[in-house]
Structure formats: structure tokens, C-alpha cells
Amino acid sequence: MRLSELLRQNGSVLSRSVDPEILTVTADSRQVRSGTLFFALRGAKQDGAAFIPQAVANGAVAIIADHPAEADVPVLLTPDAKRLLALTAATLAGPQPSCIAAVTGTNGKSSTAEFLRQIWTLQGLKAASLGTLGLIANVDVPPPPSLTTPDPVSLAATLASLAQHGVDHVALEASSHGLEQHRLDGVTLNAAGFSNLTRDHLDYHGTIAAYRAAKLRLFEDLLPANGIAAVNADMDPDTLNALHAIAAQRGMALRTTGKTGSTLRLLETRPTPTGQIIRLSLYGEDLPEMTLGLPGLFQADNAMLAAAMCWQTEDDARSLVDLLPQLTGVRGRCECAVELSNGAAAYVDYAHTPDALERVLASLRPHTEGRLVVVFGAGGDRDRGKRPLMGEVAARMADVAIVTDDNPRTEEPQSIRAAIHAACPDALEIGDRRSAIAAGLEALKPGDILVVAGKGHEQGQIVGQTVLPFDDRSVIRELAGAA
């Protein structure tokens, strides 16, 4: 496609006489080949303009830059370059699945996206989900690189490929990084969901207000005004009020879920050994109680949010809500890894924020006849402020806490543990994660529950720049003799 046409289709005008044929777009000079339109973008670490010579040497025929730059090929300057990258990538990749839903929030995105995929599949639709757990789809489509929200070029290619394979329903996770960096701007959405907003990622966003603003973009800029907008009403009031204001300003109807939701309200939940019995009201009508095979209030919250993102009209709502008892658990989210012969059990969970840790411990407390034991840490090169807050939660909510290493990345593991430990001085500290899990298992008496938190489905531990094979579930099963 000619550059002028590519720009015209995406709301821009080519102000040059040179009009090259564009085959691909990218912001990474290493991906450039002949016929590429290269986007020179200012990044978090580097300035993409520094790679223009490499891009041109590799075959770039034009450059779009978000700040002044020079090259031997035409350079177009626009402050909206990141958005334009996503839009042009989508145009060149081709048609996307007709129904795409995106979910944002600090915690619960992966779970909600996976529940959406399950609900659609239960309806007999061809569906996929894409996020932290990778691409989950019943078709042979290569997964994009492992980010929660992939870069816009990979995302456009994956969506087009799914559409070509007949997958018409896709649930996406919209991370705050992804929203802020316009990775999703080329996706045409039918539905958006917002689970909650609590502390995370302040290393990147700086303030809660900036973090919130990034997430609100999903409802403010990306969801068409006639799209389905669903939110958990039990979230913090500042975010909920902002969502109501956006909805009012854009004339969108907001579906609300949770204990204080008015569309799909949780009236009651009672734990069962492996899940919970819930009572819901839908558009004000009380429904018969149903059994979820998922323990924990947060899982009921995610299931309700997923359902509320699905139905097109009020008349279809009931049939979708009736599918909730068929949902199965999400890998590494409050997942029972082993039940010991003495009746104790060990769970794996992905809680890596203070709120998530609090929620998973609160969720498993009613299932615990004895003591609640937690093994956890915090990731390196990530928001440092959450470390003592996680320590405080463990001290308050668990009977026995063991502080260990998560993914230290390039930080000194000992200093990460120390920051947590300062807020839970009674906790044991065992850096080696395998030894910490072993100590947690050894502590279990009949009726106790162990939660190994922070790494969920992850298959490796990142130490420095190296990823060492590590899977909490396998380690637990091995140590418990159940492997």
C-alpha cells in the first residue's frame, strides 16, 4: 500500500511528494526489511531515532518520528506516532476477529480474559484469550512475544491470524503499560471491562493518578461509545467515579458487577470445600443459587465481570450467567497444587501486589481449618513501594509467613527480602524458593493451608538476566511426593 493511502486510512495526510510502497511497519530497527515504514519513537530506555541509520540500512523507505529526526529517506513528524504505529499495523495486518473484548485493572485481567474465553467456548463459539498466560486458542497460531499486552505490530498480526483461522471471539488483557504506550490503539473493541485499581507499577507510572489515567484510556479513548462497558463496582471510589463520568460524557451504559453492582450483583457467597455457592441478582431479579468450582470472592468477581462483558442484549444475559458454574480454574490462580494425606493442602497463586495477596489469603481462610501459611516475595526491578505493604498483609492475614525470592531480576535479592521483612518481622526468611516451599510444606499440620504466592503459572525464575527453570506447582508436587 502506498504511504499516502496508509496514512489517509488512518486519519493522516502525506505532506511530501515522495510516496513509497509500504509493506510493513515496525518501531524496532532490527525488524526492518525492504519496504518498511520505520517508527522512530522515544522509549523508556532509548531513543528510537538513534536507530534510524540501521533502519535505513536494513531497507526502511520512510520514517515516522515523534520528535525531530533526520534521515536519507522521507521523515514525517507527528506527536501521535505511537498511535499511528498501532493503526497502520492493524491496516496492514488485515481483518481482525469481529468480537474483541479487553479487560484492564490491577488484578484479575488474566482470570477474567480466560473466563471470557471459556464462556464463549461453552456457547459453541471459536474463541481465544491473549495476555500474561500467552495465547490460549484451539488453533495453530504462533504466540506473540511474552508481554501481557503485546507490542502493536505483533498484536495486529496475531489478531489477523486468529481471524483467518475462524476465531471470531478474542479476550485481551489491557495492561497499563500497554494502554499508555498505545499498543491497543489499532484494535476495534466490542467490549471493555475494569476489575479494580490498587497499588502496582508506580516505578513506571510515578503516581496512582497517572496509573489510573493510563487504565481509563480503555474506556475513554479505545472502546467505541456503543461498546459494552462493564466494571466491578466494588473498586476504589476514585476510579469508579471516573468511569461513571466517562460513561456519562460519552453516553455509554455502564454495566456494574460485584457486591455493590446493580447489573449483576453478588448477594451472598458461602465456601464449599473446592469452591463456593453464590447467589446473584441480574437486572434486579434474584437468581437461584449456583455453585462455582472456584474458591474465593475474587474469582466470583472475575467470573461476574466476564459474564457482564459478554451479553449483547439484556435478553441474552440470563443464559450467559447460567454458564458460570461450568467455569474451570485458571492456571496458577488460587490453584490447588496438592492435597496431603493429612488433609492439609498447598495452593499456587499469582498474587504479586498487596491487594492480591490480601484477597487470596482472605479467600482461603474460610477453607482453612487450621493455620494459613504463606510463602511469598516480590519481583526485582519493579515497584519497590509494594514490598513493605505485602509484608504487612502477610503479617496480618497469615499465621505463618515465609519471605523468599520471587524474580529478583537485576536487584540484590537480599535487599528485596529485607524491604518485605521489615513489615513482617516475625516471618521466616529463606531466600532459595525451593527451600522456602519445602519449609512451608513441612510446617503443614492437618487442616492447614499453604499458599505459594507471586509466580503462579510462571515457568522460570529470573535471576540477573538469566531465566532458571522453576515452576511452583511442580516443585510443590515433587516435594510433597506427588509428582
Ligand SMILES: CC(=O)N[C@H]1[C@@H](OP(=O)(O)OP(=O)(O)OC[C@H]2O[C@@H](n3ccc(=O)[nH]c3=O)[C@H](O)[C@@H]2O)O[C@H](CO)[C@@H](O)[C@@H]1O[C@H](C)C(=O)N[C@@H](C)C(=O)N[C@H](CCC(=O)O)C(=O)O
Ligand atoms: C518499559 C516498557 O514497557 N517498555 C516497552 C516499550 O519499550 P520502549 O519503547 O520503551 O523501548 P526502549 O528500549 O526504550 O527503545 C526505544 C525504541 O527504540 C527501538 N530500538 C531499540 C533497540 C534497537 O536496537 N533498535 C530499535 O529500533 C525500540 O524498538 C523502541 O521503539 O515498548 C516495547 C514494544 O512494545 C516493549 O517490548 C517494552 O516492554 C519491555 C520489554 C517490558 O519489560 N515491559 C514490561 C514492563 C511491560 O510492558 N509490562 C506490562 C505489564 C504487565 C502487568 O500487567 O503487570 C505488559 O503488558 O506486559
Ligand SMILES: Nc1ncnc2c1ncn2[C@@H]1O[C@H](COP(=O)(O)OP(=O)(O)OP(=O)(O)O)[C@@H](O)[C@H]1O
Ligand atoms: N478481582 C480481583 N481482585 C483482587 N485480586 C485479584 C482479583 N483477581 C485476581 N486477583 C489476584 O491477583 C492474582 C493475579 O490474577 P490475574 O492473573 O488474573 O491478574 P492480572 O491482572 O492478569 O495480573 P498481571 O498484572 O500480572 O497480568 C491472582 O492470583 C489473585 O491473587
Ligand SMILES: N[C@H](CCC[C@H](N)C(=O)O)C(=O)O
Ligand atoms: N506482569 C507483572 C508480573 C509480576 C510477577 C512477579 N512474579 C514479578 O516478577 O514481579 C510484572 O511484570 O510486574
Ligand SMILES: [Mg+2]
Ligand atoms: Mg495478567
